[in-house]
Amino acid sequence: MKPSGLRAYLVFGLWCLVFAASWCLVFSARAQYSIDWFKIAGGGGNSTNAQYALSGTIGQHDAGPTMTNGQFSVTGGFWVLPQAVQVEGSPLLTIAPAAPGSATISWTPNTPGFVLQETWSLTPANWTNSLSGSANPVTFPTLAARFYRLRKP
Known part of the structure; x- marks a missing residue:
């Protein structure tokens, strides 16, 4: 029916x-x-291009080679050292381990006119000239998290 x-x-x-x-x-x-299979491993790194900067890490499980799709690239792995984010047009800022408990910050080429600045927080950022002034390289103790930038006043 x-x-x-x-x-x-x-x-x-x-x-x-x-x-x-x-x-x-x-x-x-x-x-x-979702991220179904993960490991929190503490560490970090940076990926940058002209428009974007990505900092951080999720973990290290099965880290592999760099993944790229033309516009973006991500490198898997574990980073135990501080990482520098390069700004186009500035000298290359490098952070490297020094004696235990310290890191060395340097920039190449040794370009006059640039001053190293630091802040304890990025929210809000209160940038002050580092006590090192324009000395290059500079070694700092790694007692607490600090942020550094190279600036030409």
Whole structure:
């Protein structure tokens, strides 16, 4: 027996509702992101280009080669040393381990006019000239997190 009148509209409406709900579930399931297999390993690094800077790490599980898609690249691995973010047009700033508990900051070429600045926090950043002034290289103790930048006043 074929449904007629109001009953036919109700059956059709119910099927449309079930179809729409299923469709929403399919699309919402595709929009979720997850990291199923991970290891928090403490460490960090930087990836930069002319427009973006990405700093940090998720972990090191099965670290592999650099992944690139033309616009972005990510290198997996474990970083135990501080990393410098290079700004285009500035001398290359390098941070390297020195004696235990200290790091050496240097820049090449040894360009006159640049001053090393530091701050304890980036929110808000209160940049002050480092006690080293324009000396190059400079060795600092690594007792607490500090941020450094090279600036030409």
